[in-house]
Amino acid sequence: MPLKSIAQQLFHALGYHLSSYRPDRCGIDPLRDMTRFVPDGSDRTIFDVGANRGQFLDQLRIQYPQAAIHSFEPSPATFQKLSTKTAGMANVATWNLALGARTGKSTLLENVSSDMSSMLQLGSQGWGRIEKQTEIDIQTVDDFCQAHSIPHVDILKSDTQGYDLEVFKGAERMMRENRIGLIYSEITFDEIYKNLPPFDEILRFLRERHFVLAAFYKMEFRRPIVGWTDALFVSRQLLNSTLGPADKSNGI
Numbered sequence: 082m083p084l085k086s087i088a089q090q091l092f093h094a095l096g097y098h099l100s101s102y103r104p105d106r107c108g109i110d111p112l113r114d115m116t117r118f119v120p121d122g123s124d125r126t127i128f129d130v131g132a133n134r135g136q137f138l139d140q141l142r143i144q145y146p147q148a149a150i151h152s153f154e155p156s157p158a159t160f161q162k163l164s165t166k167t168a169g170m171a172n173v174a175t176w177n178l179a180l181g182a183r184t185g186k187s188t189l190l191e192n193v194s195s196d197m198s199s200m201l202q203l204g205s206q207g208w209g210r211i212e213k214q215t216e217i218d219i220q221t222v223d224d225f226c227q228a229h230s231i232p233h234v235d236i237l238k239s240d241t242q243g244y245d246l247e248v249f250k251g252a253e254r255m256m257r258e259n260r261i262g263l264i265y266s267e268i269t270f271d272e273i274y275k276n277l278p279p280f281d282e283i284l285r286f287l288r289e290r291h292f293v294l295a296a297f298y299k300m301e302f303r304r305p306i307v308g309w310t311d312a313l314f315v316s317r318q319l320l321n322s323t324l325g326p327a328d329k330s331n332g333i
Contacts, residue, residue: 108296111265111313112144118315118323119235119262123147128222128234130180130248131241133196134162138173141238148172148235155179155217159195178218179241180225182250189215199242204272206303221251222261232260239266243274246283256290256316264292264314271308291317 107114119125125148129138132152141150152167152175154160160177167173179187179200192198194209203211226234234255239245245266255261264287268280284294292314300310 106296107313108298111296111298111311112140114296114313115236115263115265116144118319121145121147125149125235126231126233127151127236128180128238129153130237130239131244132163132175133159133240135166137238137240138163138167142170142173145236146172150174151176153178153180155189155215155219156191156195156198157215158191159198178220179244180222180239180248180251181219181244182221182247184220184224185218186216187219189217191215197242199244199274200247201243201274201276204275204277206271206308207273222248223252223254226255226260233262234260235262237261237264239264242267243269243277246278246286249283249286253290256292259291259316259318262316262319266312266314267309268297268312269309271303271306273308287314293317293320 107117121144125145127141127145127148127150129141129150129152132138132154135152138150138152141148150173152163152173154163154175155178157177160175164175167175179189181187181200187200190199190202190211191213192203192209193212197203197207197209203209220228222234222237225231234252237248237252239248241248249256249264252261266283268283269277270280293316295313295315298311298313301308
């Protein structure tokens with residue numbers, strides 16, 4: 082038996098799988114891939130939508146110490162924890178509101194597990210329980226950028242528990258005008274929430290606004306089928322300016 086097959090079987094017994102590593106391909110480390118397209122700089126702007134307690138913010142600040150980061154969290158209680166954590170952090174602004182398709186008010190279904198709180202009802206594969214319903218403020222990406230004189234969003238990260246397509250709809254103008262570079266979002270396949278938009282709808286929406294799927298990350302399985310993953314999308318304008326035209330010889 083080939084050595085590679087023996088090693089693979091040993092790793093499988095330990096719960097791991099060996100695969101080839103290509104440093105010229107996206108798909109291993111999302112933050113490393115982001116810096117491939119968007120290097121750090123004081124002129125960079127990042128939106129951390131659905132910041133929760135700032136878990137992803139910690140990673141962003143390591144990779145982008147000079148960038149201006151806007152963190153959005155709609156839950157008042159969770160926002161208080163985020164505010165306490167970020168007090169005194171340079172270049173970080175926190176906002177107690179949600180981003181969505183329209184500016185106005187909405188109801189947040191707050192879960193006992195704060196990272197499960199959503200605008201959507203729990204589905205058959207969801208977990209936790211709704212402990213309260215909270216009226217929250219919503220703005221669109223477009224309105225927020227106009228109100229705060231933000232000309233360009235280099236990275237739009239969205240982890241809003243099934244509400245991400247609504248976030249994207251609220252960025253219509255910024256997308257159409259090529260003023261968003263990267264989108265990093267959770268994609269849910271299983272019925273964790275009711276009325277989740279299917280992945281093909283999200284993909285079609287972004288493709289029609291000149292975004293290209295770069296990679297998937299961290300496939301999570303709660304049953305034998307995939308439950309959710311993270312995806313990185315890059316604007317075609319940024320892709321072409323960074324890598325140039327497609328090279329069919331090497332598959333880029």
